[in-house]
Amino acid sequence: MATSTSLAAALPSRVTSPGRRAALSCTTSRAQPRPHPVRAVSSVGPRCRLVVTCNAQAAAPMSIGQGTPVRPTSVLVVGATGTLGRQVVRRALDEGYDVRCLVRPRPAPADFLRDWGATVVNADLSKPETIPATLVGVHTVIDCATGRPEEPIRTVDWEGKVALIQCAKAMGIQKYVFYSIHNCDKHPEVPLMEIKYCTERFIQDTGLDYTILLGR
Template structure:
């Protein structure tokens, strides 16, 4: 039986990756700070060697917008090398090399660390998840008017489709940087905010706001998009409808 370690296994993506691998017959080790079986904080790595030992592959989904992803990846790489793990699958973000955002800069650094590690690696970049778009517009909808970044489009992808791809990659051979995985549509954030308001029956005026800075310019130029790899199938409307059915 193939043994696969999934980091960030209690998160939105990692949980689904672990489920798919188990369904496929793999022995899955679910690692996160809150995991009942492998409770490890990658930033200090205590207990990491035991989690990695004997693994045939690692799917690295753990991440934190608050920082420390490069430190965590360094600990994971070192542990994987000590254990002789032959395959490390890493999920990254489209545009980490084009949009000058601090979080993206660190994610790009992690990519290079993995590529230079000497471990057989597969790196999968994806566009933003539907979950992230929902979090942004639902949070903004708490205000009397719903502000959105003017002129910014996104290409949201379903996290379940990303989980399908990562599980398949983990069961295969190291493939290096593989083609991006993008959502089915490129749409302005203001448009998706309207979709959310109609789906939830809320009334707000959507207000596009021009922002300053290089990161905003990078988003406006589409550095985070991959329209040539629009292989996802689940639209934002379908994602919201599915969540509504589950809530009901």
């Protein structure tokens, strides 16, 4: 499996570049826009059951008006305080990106991100109503978050991610980058692998322009 350092190195340079599959796989799709709000789709199959949705009515009033410029350098890193996320933030800042970090409301741990020059916004993926405000003015979402060990794995890694992806679609996010795991589709007996597979399928079905990075 690729190290967190090599995964971080893949971004942000691959945010706007075509994807490819390699030792560090990168799958990219430039899908045609679909009407939103995004709804749960059945094509993810019986393995993946959707249980939450983004409140599109809450997101709509904050949607950026048509024609309002959004800088391609504006990125939101989800999971920014984690081992991988902080490396993505550091790399993006070094390359001149305008980095916003979504972190849970808590003291101290996010201070180092501010010290680096990133903007910190508070939200909780387990509370979908907190998500839309963090996406205003963002071009690209970089999702490298995972739940805490003490949490039920579905709370953040599945239910929270579904809500985040749906909000990204409803808010008009132009690119969604998701860190996944190589061969996650082949191990349904491993909960995290199964959730990564289901999340990949869900992203692919939304119509978002996406990139999936697969660590090996």
